[in-house]
Amino acid sequence: MDNGQLGIGNSxxxxxxxxxxxxxxxxVIAGQSPEGKYYNTEQIGLPFYxxxxxxxxxxxxxxxxxxxxxxxxxxxxxxxxxxRAPVGPVNFSxxxxxxxxxxxxxxxxxxxxxxxxxxxxxKHENEITGNxxxxxxxxxxxxxxxxxxxxxxxxxxxxxxxxxxxxxTVIDKAKANTEKNLANAKELFESYLNGIFENPGKxxxxxxxxxxxxxxxxxxxxxxxxxNEGDVLYTKVGDxxxxxxxxxxxxxxxxxNSNEIKIKQIIPEGAIIFPKxxxxxxxxxKRKIVKxxxxxxxxxxxxxxxxxDKDYFFHWFQLxxxxxxxxxxxxxxxNNYSFDEVYIPxxxxxxxxxxxxxxxxxxxxxxRKLETIYSKKIGNLEELKKSVLQKAFKGEL
Numbered sequence: 551m552d553n554g555q556l557g558i559g560n561s562x563x564x565x566x567x568x569x570x571x572x573x574x575x576x577x578v579i580a581g582q583s584p585e586g587k588y589y590n591t592e593q594i595g596l597p598f599y600x601x602x603x604x605x606x607x608x609x610x611x612x613x614x615x616x617x618x619x620x621x622x623x624x625x626x627x628x629x630x631x632x633x634r635a636p637v638g639p640v641n642f643s644x645x646x647x648x649x650x651x652x653x654x655x656x657x658x659x660x661x662x663x664x665x666x667x668x669x670x671x672x673k674h675e676n677e678i679t680g681n682x683x684x685x686x687x688x689x690x691x692x693x694x695x696x697x698x699x700x701x702x703x704x705x706x707x708x709x710x711x712x713x714x715x716x717x718x719t720v721i722d723k724a725k726a727n728t729e730k731n732l733a734n735a736k737e738l739f740e741s742y743l744n745g746i747f748e749n750p751g752k753x754x755x756x757x758x759x760x761x762x763x764x765x766x767x768x769x770x771x772x773x774x775x776x777x778n779e780g781d782v783l784y785t786k787v788g789d790x791x792x793x794x795x796x797x798x799x800x801x802x803x804x805x806x807n808s809n810e811i812k813i814k815q816i817i818p819e820g821a822i823i824f825p826k827x828x829x830x831x832x833x834x835x836k837r838k839i840v841k842x843x844x845x846x847x848x849x850x851x852x853x854x855x856x857x858x859d860k861d862y863f864f865h866w867f868q869l870x871x872x873x874x875x876x877x878x879x880x881x882x883x884x885n886n887y888s889f890d891e892v893y894i895p896x897x898x899x900x901x902x903x904x905x906x907x908x909x910x911x912x913x914x915x916x917x918r919k920l921e922t923i924y925s926k927k928i929g930n931l932e933e934l935k936k937s938v939l940q941k942a943f944k945g946e947l
Contacts, residue, residue, distance in 0.1 A: 567702035567945070573695030576667070577657040580691040581622050581633070581649035588619035596620055597645065601652030602632040605641045608668075613647070620648050624655035629668055631656060631694065635687045638678040640671040654694055662699075666707040669714055670699060673939040700943060713947050717938045725931045732924040739917040740869070746906060747866055750895045753902070759889040762896075763863070764853040767826070767886070768845040769815045771806060780805030782816060783843040787825045790835045798838040799823065808842065815844045817851045820860035822867055826850035826884040831876045836867055850884060858896055859903040865910050866894055 572578065581600075589598065597613030604611040610630060624630060628643040634652045642664075649655055658664045671678075678689065678697070701707075750756070759765075771784060783789075783802035794800040808816070817823065821839040825831050827848045838860075845851060854863040875888040897903050941947050 567700045567706070569698050570701050571695060572656070572697045572699055575659055575662045575699065575701060576695075577659070578691050578694050579622055579624065579628075579649070579655040579657070581651050581653040581655070583650035584617045584619040584621050584648065588617045590616050590618060592616070594618045596623070596648040598648045598650065599630070599653060600650035601634060602636065602639050602641070605630075605632070605639060608642060610641045610644050610647075617648050622649050622655070623647065624649050624653075625657070627664055628655040628657050629664065629671065630654070631671065631689075633689045633694070637687050637689050638671070638675040640668060640675070642668065654689075654691065656694070661704070662701055663704060663707040663711060665711040665715075667699065669711065669939060670943060673936070673943055710942050710947060714938065714942055718935065721931050721935050721938075725928055728924050728927045728931070732921060732928070735917050735920040735924065739913055742913060743865060743869055743910065746910070747869065747895055751897060751902075753899065754895055754897050756893050756895045759852070759892045759894060760886075762855050762857050762894065764855070765886045765889060766817060766821070766851040766853060768847045768849045768851075770847055771811065771815075771844065775806050775810050777805045777807060780807045781842060782806045782808050782811065783841055784846070785823065785843055785849065786846045787830045787835070787848050790823075790825075790837050795837060798840045799843055800840065802843075806844065811844065817843045817845065818853060821851045821853040822864055823849050823851045824872060824884075828881055828883075831872050831882045831884060834872050836864070838864055852889075857900075858894070859900055859907060861907045861911070862896065862903040863894070865907065866896075 583600065584598070588595070591614070593616050595616050595618035598615045598617040599610065599613065600615075604613065623646060624643045625646050626643055630641050630643050630649065631654045632639045632652060633654045643655065656667070658667055679687075702710075776784060782805060783799060784804040784806045785799055785802045786804070789795060789799070789802045792801060792803075817839050819839055819841070822836050823839060823843075823845055824836045825833065825848060830848070839851065852863075852867070854860050870892070872884065873882075875892065876882040876884050877888065897906070938947075
C-alpha cells in the first residue's frame with residue numbers, strides 16, 4: 551500500500567457502500583506559502599494559515615496572520631488537513647483563507663457529506679502516514695487523493711452523521727464536566743496554598759530570596775565527559791519533562807562521573823531547579839533535586855538555607871510565576887539579580903514550617919488522587935468516542 555493510502559476492506563463498509571479514492575469525490579488543494587514580505591497583522595488581504603497551530607476541536611480558530619498576496623485558497627466548509635508533522639489532523643475552514651504548505655484543503659462534491667468525510671478522517675487520523683523526510687513527515691496531494699474512502703448512499707451517510715452527532719454531544723458534555731472537576735481540584739489546592747502564604751502568622755518573617763537562599767547557575771561540561779551512565783545527573787530543561795521527573799529529578803538523558811568534574815558544580819539535595827533562558831521560562835517548571843545533579847547553562851538552581859525547610863520552600867515556589875522576573879529584549883532570561891525584590895514569607899520556627907508541609911502534602915496527595923481519577927475518566931471518554939467511530943465505519947450503527 552502506498553504511503554498516505556488507507557485500505558478499507560469491503561467487510562468494513564457501511565450499508566450499501568462502495569470504496570472510492572478521495573480524488574474521485576473531492577477536490578484537493580495543496581497549500582502554497584506566499585513570500586514572507588506579504589505577511590501582515592493589519593488584516594490586509596486574506597487570513598493566512600500555515601499549519602495546524604490554530605486548529606481547535608473541530609473548527610479553525612481565529613487568524614493571527616494575513617497575506618496580501620494570495621497563493622492557494624480554501625473556502626468555508628472545506629476540510630483542512632495538516633500535511634506536515636503532524637500529518638492527519640483535520641478542521642473545518644470557517645471562511646475564505648489562504649493556506650500555506652502545511653495544509654491541504656479538501657472540498658467535497660455532491661456524492662459525499664462533508665461531516666461524514668470529516669468523521670472518517672478523525673477515525674483514521676493515526677493511519678494517515680506520509681513521506682519520512684529529514685525535517686518533516688509529510689503527505690502530498692496525490693497521496694491524499696489516493697486515500698480510499700467507503701461511500702454509502704447519501705441518506706446512509708446522513709444517518710451515520712446524525713447518530714455520531716448525538717453520541718458525541720453526550721460524550722463531549724461528560725468530558726467537559728470531568729475537565730471542569732479536574733480544574734476545580736487543582737484550583738482548590740492552589741487556593742489553599744495561596745491562603746497559607748497570604749495570611750502569615752505573628753511569628754513569621756519576610757525576607758529577600760538572597761537573604762535566605764543561594765542562587766546557582768548551570769555549567770558547561772565538555773561533551774567528552776558526557777556519559778550514558780554515571781553517578782551524577784547532567785540535566786537540561788527538556789529532562790524535566792521525562793515521566794520520572796515531574797516532581798523530582800530522578801533521571802536524565804545525560805550523566806557525568808563525579809571524579810571527572812568539579813565538586814562545586816554539583817547542586818545539593820533539596821535545591822529546586824527551573825529554566826532560566828528562552829521560552830521554557832513561560833512553562834514555570836520547577837523540580838526538586840534528590841540526587842547528585844549538575845545543570846546546563848539554560849537552567850538555574852535555588853538552594854534554601856537552614857532557615858527554610860526545603861519542602862516548605864518548594865510549595866511556596868510553586869506559586870511563584872517565573873515570568874514576573876524574566877527580562878531580555880529578544881530572549882527571556884532570568885539572572886541572579888532578577889530575584890533582588892522577591893520576598894518569601896515563612897514562620898521562624900522550622901517545626902511550624904514542617905507542620906504546614908505535612909498539611910500541604912496530605913492535601914496534595916488527595917488532589918493527585920482526584921486528578922488521576924478524572925484523567926482516567928477523560929481517557930475512557932476519548933476511547934468511547936473512538937469506539938463509536940469504529941462502529942460507524944464498520945457498518946455496525
